[in-house]
Amino acid sequence: xxxxxxxxxxxxxxxxxxxxxxxxQETYAAEVNVNPGLDTLTTALENAADGDVLxxxxxxxxxxxxxxxFPEKSLTIKSASRFYNPVIAFALRVNPGSKSxxxxxxxxxxxxxxxxxxxxxxxxxxxxx
Numbered sequence: 001x002x003x004x005x006x007x008x009x010x011x012x013x014x015x016x017x018x019x020x021x022x023x024x025q026e027t028y029a030a031e032v033n034v035n036p037g038l039d040t041l042t043t044a045l046e047n048a049a050d051g052d053v054l055x056x057x058x059x060x061x062x063x064x065x066x067x068x069x070f071p072e073k074s075l076t077i078k079s080a081s082r083f084y085n086p087v088i089a090f091a092l093r094v095n096p097g098s099k100s101x102x103x104x105x106x107x108x109x110x111x112x113x114x115x116x117x118x119x120x121x122x123x124x125x126x127x128x129x
Contacts (some may be wrong), residue, residue, distance in 0.1 A: 001109075025064065031055055033080065038062050041088065050074050050099070056086035063090035072097040079105030085125065088112075094119050
């Protein structure tokens, strides 16, 4: 079959579909390992993509700022192991613009301020407002 004998409208549709398939990139949520330390969690929050899961290793997470705002993304922050609860030692604020927030297996040494109805706490300990 000679492609030149196809009607122009069919050729146009095939071209558009081919271009869409070439430039289409599907994104997947990533699991990101985060080590304890100063601003490691804050940096991970800033760099996370929508839907990512931040896996916190055992240890203490601190921040150079007094309060860190949760980004307006769907994110999960959880312990990398079911045997320990990483400690977050700075105020973490979940704003109403945050889509879906899951906090699992964490200890909050400072205050967790939740202003969003789409926040889920699972096996979390600490001060919650």
